[in-house]
Amino acid sequence: MTARTTFASAAQQLDLFVGTSAAIAARDAQDLMAWPFFSLAKSKRVKPIDFRMGDISILVEATAEHGMATIWDADVLIWVASQIVEARDAGKPTSRLIAATPHEILAFTRRGTGKAAYERLKAALDRLQSTSIATSIRQLGARRRHRFSWINEWRECLDANGRALGIEMIVPDWLYEAVIDRALVLTIDPAYFTLTGGLERWLYRIVRKHGGKQKGGWSFDIAHLHLKSGALSPLKRFAFEMRAIVRRQPLPGYTLSLDHQLGRERLSFVAIPVDPFDVARRRIGMPPVDKSV
Structure with missing residues (x-):
């Protein structure tokens, strides 16, 4: 057949x-x-x-x-x-x-x-x-x-x-x-498709799933995130890459931060308030309005 x-x-x-x-x-x-x-x-x-x-x-x-x-x-x-x-x-x-x-x-x-x-x-x-x-x-x-x-x-x-x-x-x-x-x-934000790194793409999906639009956001231990990623890289390398992502702040709609609690490194993320007009623009592939000018 x-x-x-x-x-x-x-x-x-x-x-x-x-x-x-x-x-x-x-x-x-x-x-x-x-x-x-x-x-x-x-x-x-x-x-x-x-x-x-x-x-x-x-x-x-x-x-x-x-x-x-x-x-x-x-x-x-x-x-x-x-x-x-x-x-x-x-x-x-x-x-x-x-x-x-x-x-x-x-x-x-x-x-x-x-x-x-x-x-x-x-x-x-x-x-x-x-x-x-x-x-x-x-x-x-x-x-x-x-x-x-x-x-x-x-x-x-x-x-x-x-x-x-x-x-x-x-x-x-x-x-x-x-x-x-x-x-x-x-x-999801259509800007997701512009993320070039596999870890960035995976992290956005985790953040969007758990952080949503909550004012208080969400957080995970880095070791827990490493387990959930299924990545082949060791924890030390994974943590290094997470820190680099936090420095770049590439995830659309979210702010990332790192802190240490009880000797453990933890990633926190919170949604950035958005203008509904900007949401409509992104849905049709247009960038948000630059409000800095």
């Missing part, structure tokens, strides 16, 4: 969902923001993430051919979440079978839209499809685990002359359920 036949057989059981190409808010699944599901490095990672904390267990495994899905690859899943939530809120039907053009995904995630960017997108889809996850999150018991890939299947759609028309992908039940539930999704 060919890959095309396999995809067609699976797709027959699902209605095709075509997302909108209009400018929409970026949304992220809270479970993906809070836990270590992705490699934070651009270099190929094949060593598994094996994370356990209380009743939460996560095992992420990669293939030698493609390597583990990265936090940059996760931009595709943010696009998926944003499209599903937008349609759901408008009362439109959604599905795990999603059609899109590469241009729509690349433009939404603020990537280039040339041939090289398209090839990188296809490589990201391959990593998302080949990365295997087993987790107890949202399962009835700590010993019960749901196993899936970020993308069950995907394919290019071509015309009679072999020219690309778009792509179709099938996302797993676990991810679909995470974004169709209003309580499990958060809006």
Whole structure:
């Protein structure tokens, strides 16, 4: 049985969902923001993430051919979440079978839209499809685990002359359920896509998930953050990089600070009050108004 036949057989059981190409808010699944599901490095990672904390267990495994899905690859899943939530809120039907053009995904995630960017997108889809996850999150018991890939299947759609028309992908039940539930999704700042460092991107998602818009913000021990990151770097290196991020203050919408309590280094973060007009501008990709002039 060919890959095309396999995809067609699976797709027959699902209605095709075509997302909108209009400018929409970026949304992220809270479970993906809070836990270590992705490699934070651009270099190929094949060593598994094996994370356990209380009743939460996560095992992420990669293939030698493609390597583990990265936090940059996760931009595709943010696009998926944003499209599903937008349609759901408008009362439109959604599905795990999603059609899109590469241009729509690349433009939404603020990537280039040339041939090289398209090839990188296809490589990201391959990593998302080949990365295997087993987790107890949202399962009835700590010993019960749901196993899936970020993308069950995907394919290019071509015309009679072999020219690309778009792509179709099938996302797993676990991810679909995470974004169709209003309580499990958060809006993120579109400036997130401009963050270049994997650790910065991961930290923004943690901060957005836990800090929200609370006046008092939130804080974590650096050692606890290191555990939750799933990063391969040792704690000493991780702490050094955290200090560098605090000096740069790159996270949109948040102020970071470090302090020491009982001999432990702790990262605190608090939301920066924003003008609603600036929020509207960022949603359509415009920078906030410079109030210093």
